[in-house]
Amino acid sequence: DAGVIQSPRHEVTEMGQEVTLRCKPISGHDYLFWYRQTMMRGLELLIYFNNNVPIDDSGMPEDRFSAKMPNASFSTLKIQPSEPRDSAVYFCASSLAGGETQYFGPGTRLLVL
Amino acid sequence: AQKITQTQPGMFVQEKEAVTLDCTYDTSDPSYGLFWYKQPSSGEMIFLIYQGSYDQQNATEGRYSLNFQKARKSANLVISASQLGDSAMYFCAMREGLSGNTPLVFGKGTRLSVIA
Numbered sequence: 001d002a003g004v005i006q007s008p009r010h011e012v013t014e015m016g017q018e019v020t021l022r023c024k025p026i027s028g029h030d031y032l033f034w035y036r037q038t039m040m041r042g043l044e045l046l047i048y049f050n051n052n053v054p055i056d057d058s059g060m061p062e063d064r065f066s067a068k069m070p071n072a073s074f075s076t077l078k079i080q081p082s083e084p085r086d087s088a089v090y091f092c093a094s095s096l097a098g099g100e101t102q103y104f105g106p107g108t109r110l111l112v113l
Numbered sequence: 114a115q116k117i118t119q120t121q122p123g124m125f126v127q128e129k130e131a132v133t134l135d136c137t138y139d140t141s142d143p144s145y146g147l148f149w150y151k152q153p154s155s156g157e158m159i160f161l162i163y164q165g166s167y168d169q170q171n172a173t174e175g176r177y178s179l180n181f182q183k184a185r186k187s188a189n190l191v192i193s194a195s196q197l198g199d200s201a202m203y204f205c206a207m208r209e210g211l212s213g214n215t216p217l218v219f220g221k222g223t224r225l226s227v228i229a
Contacts, residue, residue, distance in 0.1 A: 031214050043204065043219040050214065091158060097214050100146060100165070104158035 002026070004105035006092050012111045018080040021108045024073055025094030033102060034067055034077050037089040046090075049075065050097075082112045115140050117205050119220035126195045127228055133180070134190040134223045136205030144211045147188040149179065152202040152222070161203075164188060165211055192225075200227045 005024040013019055025032045033048040047057040052069040060067070064083070069075040079086055089109050093102040116139040126132035138147065149161040164172045164179045172179040180189040192199055202224050206217040 033216055035217075042221050043206075043217075045216040045218075048216055056216070089156060093158075093217075095214070096212075098212050100163050100212070101148070101160055102208075102217060103160065104150075106157045109156065 004092055004094050004103055006090075006105035006108050008108060009106060010109045010111075012113065013082055014113050015083055016081045017112075018078065019082045019086075019110060019112075021077040021079075021090050021092075021110070023075045023077070023092030023105060025075070025092070026103055027073070028096070029094035029099075029103075030072070030097050031095045031102075032069060032075050033093040033095075034075070035091040035093065035104075037091065037107070038087075043091075046077070079110075082110075084112045086110060087112050115142075115145075115207055115209060115218040117207050117218055117220035119205055119223050121223045122221075123224045123226070125226050125228055126192075128195055128197060130195055131191060131193045132195055132225065134192070134203050134205075134225065136188045136190065136220060138186050138188060138205075138207050140207065140209060142209040144209070146208045146211055147179065147181070148206040148208070148217065149177070149188075149190045150204045150206060151199075152204065154201070158204075162190070167211070195227045197227050197229060200225060 034046040045059045049069045089107045091107045092105040095102040118137045145166045147164045151159045162174045178191045202222045204222045205220040
């Protein structure tokens with residue numbers, strides 16, 4: 001079974017540009033999480049979904065960030081406009097409601113110049 | 114609020130030796146799950162081991178074991194017979210509740226270096 005898939009794996013963009021990160025959760029998983037990893041703040045939750053519905057977006061830094069899950073097999077995290085401080089690794093993870101473990105994708109390494 | 118503390122920023126261990134990575138946690142929820150993830154230099158997050166708050170036995174997965182001391186609120190990871198490939202960042206994490214439907218809170222991590 002394929003794991004969590006994220007694209008792109010690396011993204012370099014200039015300040016002010018729109019960035020879209022993509023995630024495909026493990027088939028059948030009904031929870032999807034977006035985390036961000038930085039040197040300063042470590043790993044922190046941005047937002048998570050249950051059955052495509054956002055449950056908690058209190059970790060989303062500001063209005064420049066938005067996330068959607070139009071169906072059970074796809075989610076996007078958009079940053080518009082991007083800023084250098086958004087440079088980080090963005091992870092997507094998925095899990096089953098009755099399961100124990102969250103499985104992480106390989107991450108997207110974002111660099112905003 | 115949940116909190117995870119990893120007090121060892123970095124650790125060194127000789128190849129083939131055992132090493133313990135420390136983790137303490139804080140929560141007011143009686144039901145919770147504790148996790149360890151490995152992050153090698155390539156960047157992916159690899160699940161290693163899980164311990165539920167009501168589990169009587171310490172979790173084990175191959176060379177990994179979780180030393181769960183509930184009264185002390187500690188969940189240390191023990192790696193036996195260290196290998197060079199074990200060199201990586203290790204993160205302790207906690208989730209309130211016993212199912213996969215709440216977010217993880219992570220510690221700052223411990224960088225383990227295995228020396229030949």
